[in-house]
Amino acid sequence: MKLIDKLQNFFSSIFQDDKKYDFVLSQETVGNTQPEDLLKKQNIYPSIDVNLEYINARYNSLINSDIKIREFILNAKGKQFKAFIIYIDGLVDTASINDYILTPLMLKSYANQNNSPQIISEAITSNISVRKVKKFNIVDYIYECLLPQNNVKKVSSFDDLVRDVNFGNCALFIDTINFAFNIDIKKFTQRSISEPKNEPSVRGSQEAFVENLRTNTSMIRRNINNENLVIENIVIGKSNQNNCAICYIKNIANSSLVAEAKYRLNNIDVDYILSCSELEQLIKDNPGTTLPEILSTERVDKTCANLLQGRVVIIYNGSPYALILPVTLFDFVSSPEDVNLNYHFSNLLKLIRGIAFFITLLLPGLYLAITIYHRELVPTELLYSIVATRVSVPFPIVLEVLMMELSFELIREAGLRVPSPLGSTVGIVGALVLGEAAVSANIVSPILIIIIAVTAISSFSIPDFSLSFHLRVTRFAYILLGSLCGFLGIGVGMFIHILVLTSLKSFGVPYLAPYSPLSSVGNHSYFLKPVWKREKRANFLKSKKPITQEKISMKWREK
């Protein structure tokens, strides 16, 4: 570069405005959605060129790298037709396409070239041979002789076809035919069936759901050997037309329950849903409440047990969880381990979980109420030690509790979000360093650390994640109420909480059933009965088969 150019550049860079790279999203015109609408709701044309053009436009195949369209000449009984197949690379088994679609359709084998008519029956009378010949039909011939696939459907609507192609099917278009062959040739890499990570069980099954819908339904089928198990598919979403399976046992589940579940699923008008948690929020009875109204599980055995009880299960493609409905509050406090243990042990664990439920919800609030308003409730010696530990703490007790609760929530959130190798570090830093340092620095009293720790441990013993969340959120309300009015405040909270619980319903079943309204508790109480006494299904499910087993199930005991 010449010196003069350098100087020119130098001065221009000094006096020029700063040029910043500034990208702004422009407003798209609304009108461009019209061609997309026109593309939809269309039937397949008889002309292959028009079909090809349509598919190219709909799939943007010129810019889409994984959309594969293969044009070829189809040979059938000596005749040749223009044809093409379309599939998505990565979702199909390409070897099967080569071996069982393209090879039979393209290769000119002797049988395929032989144009002689197909004889159905032949009768010879008085040296006269009478042959019944089947009229040649190219479509039937291709379907019956050239496509050695177990799952081939004739589809006349582009919408249905495109949806299946998106799921990994292959579509075959042939000139002059106004429908396409929809060939199931799916094969894609997926996560293998693994152990349930969030609902572990010592003696229960070690199978958990995966993201693939069909794998999940097959696991249920394997566990429930009953032809009355119905698995219906419903498509949800407009932009992302994803499959969702609704499962129930026809001769056990209440028909109106099944109808209601289908009604809600069929009347979801959303653009897309990506997980069953979103679906859960769209079909629950009271979307405004923080209480869970549908049970979500990754365990296959738990799902099957609920199906056999007469409940309905919803599985969403792409989500490794099944939704169980209807449910009551007590279902969220049940652990998968309960049914696998001796009922004495299960009931002890259930009792402990019940206590943990109340500790999680009330302990910090009660601590505040007692220490601020009801000190006489605390034995004198204990009261002295509480007062002694609080002497050097400068904050009011309510602020102390809120600070510790907030710190604990931070530690928990950080522990969940950091990469797993760092999780334990966060725990150590949070629990040991902060806890110990906070006490040494006289920011909080040691007794409060104990209260918060017991509350936290109790919250971990609640088996359901959503219920645990609800308790965490509501606990703050009890803290405020307890600090404002003592036991009166706690009473306000409890009364409103019970009101909310009694007003809720999950798919027509009262949330506190069978205790409120008081129906027959005996067959489905909070505590488990021995296996041989579980003779009836839950009353509130109004199952078609209320009896599960006869009064005497251990017939071998009878002589």
Next chain:
Amino acid sequence: MNTEKLGNFEAISLVIIVMISHIILNLPNEILTSTLSAAPLNVIYISSIVLIFFIVLDKFFTPFHNKDIIDVAEYVGGSLLKKITSIIYTIHLIFISGILILSFVDTIKTIYLQNMPTELICLLFILVAILANQFGFKSVSRTNAILMPFILITIVVIFLSLFTDFVPQRIFPILGYGVNETFVSGASNIFAFGELILLFLIRPNLHNSKQAKKVGIISILLSSLFLFLSVLALLLLFPYITGGEGVLSIYMITRSIQFGKFFQRLDALFILIWALTFFSYLSVVISYTLKLNKKATSTNKNSPIVYLIGLAIFIVTLIPQNISQIRFAENVIYKYSSLFIVFILSSTILILGYLKKKKEQGIVKITSEVKKDES
């Protein structure tokens, strides 16, 4: 199907919770003051009277399937009597609930919430009850049914935990001030069951008259039992009840409870249970006052009337100027208004309704016989 129908347990809970709220307040104290050591005997006596009274009235109710006292009033005296009865019942319910809440709030304030204004605590109770009614009658009745066992257990626990401290000799003289005070003037203590007014209003929420009878009898028996236990505990525990401490008589009992050396003052725990009782009581009263008013004014909307009822109760809580006025309202006004409304007005309406029904049925019978003869 009527969605507001109640099961036996829910219906009994509704009636009992209203009764218990009186027992928690100064009802046992009041009975003890008037009859002294004959109080347990007097409770048995007035319970028997109330039970017989109920069984007799239930007979009069039989021709009116699933109808409450307001419907019967309409049948007897048309729209005018219906409206007058509704107004009397509404005023009674609002006034009594306001006074009871104020009495309880005053006690809570004396015990531990000295720095909080009485009006604010009353408002808290009323707001919670209004909120409860926004959830609907079903939720209110179910919440009651959940709380009722705990509340009853509390009274049993109180009685059993003090069993060793009882002095049985305090039951003597068994006739207290004498036969006249126990059985003649003492009969006016049936006002203790004044809240059985609910039994005249609950019938449309029950499935049939048989259930109504069952609910009524069980409610009266259980209420009597708990009143008896409370009175007995007070009598056997304290040498003389002055009632001048300005706190609940049952609360005074709970202060004596101790389990070993570790738990020596458990009275605060009972405050929690009783607060729940009063939330429940107020919700039930507002529910039924709402039903009364909806019936009288032929409206379907809940919200505006609920707020108005809440406001009326709050205004009532502002009327008494001191504790003696509260006690006067609680013991005198409540006593006579209950005696008049529950035992005189309601029974008169019922008897008139019964006679009118019988007369009509008689006319119908005669007419049909005449027609038969003519044919």
